[in-house]
Amino acid sequence: MSLLSVNNIGVRFGGVVALDDLSFTVEPGRICALIGPNGAGKTTLFNVLSRLYQPQTGTVRFNGHDLLAQPAHRIARLGIARTFQNVALFPALTVLENVMTGAHAHGRVGFARSMLRLGAAREERRLRERCLDLLVELDLAELAHRPVAGLPFGTMKRIELARALAAEPRLLMLDEPANGLTHSEVDELGETIRAVRDRFDLTILLVEHHMAMVMTISDHIVVLDFGRKIAEGAPDEVRNDPLVIEAYLGAPA
Amino acid sequence: MASDRSGAAVEPAVAGEAPATVARVRPSPWPEVPRPVRVARIVIGVVLAVAALYAPLYFEPDVNRLLSQAIYIAIAAMGLNLLTGFNGQVSIGHGAFFGVGAFTSAILIVDHGWTFEATIPVSAALTGVLGLLVGIPALRVRGLYLALVTLGLAVLFPRITQKYVDGTGGVPLLRPSRREFASLIEGLDDDQWAYYLCLAIMALLFVLAWNLVRGRVGRAMIAVRDQELAATTVGVNLAATKVGTFAVSAAYAGVAGSLSVMVDKLADGTNPILYFQRSIEFLVAMVIGGTATILGPAVGALVLVLLRHNTQDLIEGKEILAPALFGAALIVIVFVLPEGLVGGVRRLLLRLGQRTSARGRAPTAP
Ligand SMILES: Nc1ncnc2c1ncn2[C@@H]1O[C@H](COP(=O)(O)OP(=O)(O)O)[C@@H](O)[C@H]1O
Ligand SMILES: [Mg+2]
Secondary structure (H helix, E strand, O other): OOOEEEEEEEEEEOOEEEEEEEEEEEOOOOEEEEEOOOOOOHHHHHHHHOOOOOOOEEEEEEOOEEHHHOOHHHHHHHOEEEOOOOOOOOOOOEHHHHHHHHOHHHOOOOHHHHHHOOOHHHHHHHHHHHHHHHHHHOOOHHHOOOEOOOOOHHHHHHHHHHHHHHOOOOEEEEEOOOOOOOHHHHHHHHHHHHHHHHHHOOEEEEEOOOHHHHHHHOOEEEEEEOOEEEEEEOHHHHHOOHHHHHHHHOOOO | OHHHOOHHHOOOHHHOOOOOOOOOOOOOOOOOOOHHHHHHHHHHHHHHHHHHHHHHHHOOHHHHHHHHHHHHHHHHHHHHHHHHHHOOOOOOOHHHHHHHHHHHHHHHHHHHOOOHHHHHHHHHHHHHHHHHHHHHHHOOOOHHHHHHHHHHHHHHHHHHHHHHOOOHHHOOEEOOOHHHHOOOOOOOOHHHHHHHHHHHHHHHHHHHHHHHHHOHHHHHHHHHHHOHHHHHHOOOOHHHHHHHHHHHHHHHHHHHHHHHHHHHOOEEOOOOOHHHHHHHHHHHHHHHHOOOOOOHHHHHHHHHHHHHHHHHOOOOOOHHHHHHHHHHHHHHHHHHOOOHHHHHHHHHHHHHHHHHHHHHHHHHOO
């Protein structure tokens, strides 16, 4: 059974149709890429799945749950984590604290227990160790106690990935992870994405413009144009689809 | 900048094929504080603690009263700092919570014969619930609008006391007798007792705030302040975090109000702008001490009270100029130390630490 199924999702902003009757499924353990020109609606779909946008039509099922029946802050606990196209870290917190915040949904300690330190110290210590392990794995360890503000963009993207992984998600959504990276960093990122998929047993939904990377690491590709799905399939099928070529090159039919 | 990712040798470990030659250093789970900074902190801490404990034995009752005022302002400013500094919700209405705390204690003492100490938890609980009730509609507004709405609260409060609190002769003014606050410890004068009680409660509330800010909830508060959407996607319940912070923050102001009744022997609702002035005092104490620093509000409150006291009779015969002088002094502080006094010291210590740790590392650098 598929882990995620998007059914007939439609999102409008005033007169702009951002997503138009979009349906597709993602199988567990796969890397599914979502591609399409700028403004095609890729980020909008991420925001629907994060429950930041309310679609006008359609349903979403995730791991047996009706996703649209959940409030936004419950999504992380269901097992969905994400990164943002323009990086949305918490600048005042250190790298380690950012990653620890990524695991917020797993914590139990609220206001009262936190103030009185009832069971808070133990939870905190475990979380700290676990997130430190994650930083070591993602090669960020030496930055652990540095504030995030002022770090290079590529590093921030990596920290955001670590923060998403700290949530121990089943589905990881990456919004243009290669954006702003250097050539060698992009190659490395492709490796990293595959590696974390295997290592953490993840399903990945990937939005990316970097075609070489998309074609090498994806199992399945969904192509959007003006909010509509124009093609879908394995990398080889999609690559040669005339509709896709047209959407990308803008050539008249 | 590129040194942290120096090419192909540094493959991510998750690939499971990192060459064994690349040593992966695991840093300590807590930031390592350089020795001189640690020593400086301990020295500052001990000196402050000794000074705070010895002060009331050394000073006259008048000064002790001034210091006790600084402490209750510090407590309210600490609460405001949780809300505004750490959670990004601006409130100019904390004077109202302070007032509710004050009148709760005063009414329980004067009309119901309670002992003062027993009224403090009641004030805290009542203002906490009130904070919850204000925090819920506050979810709908933010920034300057939230400031305006809370301002309304502070302006409204005296009217409510005028309507419902009967002091002497229909005036909302309660003056519990001195006896109610008599020292419970043999050998301590009343003013000294009041000071120590205020200090103990501040210390307790300081520890609670410290615990809060340093843990899971504190990170969520900061995350909500700086990046609401990302906070939501990691599972932070925005509404619960904001409303919870509002409640805790209001309870701090309420406790401060209770203590003010002991220090000033008075709960006063006759002056319509008094509680608005209080709100501003808390904000000023927070800002000059250092917004979103845990120690800042206490330092700010002390500076505020001393500054105000010393500008009061600086120019003889021209007392009317005192507020201007006071204001000018505040502006100078904010300009010289935009991060507040504590923020400034922290930066200084940080630089000191960097200098020494850089010196320590120098021989190993290529
Ligand atoms: N919050 C919003 N308000 C109004 N229009 C939006 C909003 N978010 C996205 N859009 C519009 O929806 C369309 C799809 O945008 P987006 O999903 O960001 O595209 P992509 O990520 O594929 O580049 C664009 O026309 C964009 O202007
Ligand atoms: Mg986008």
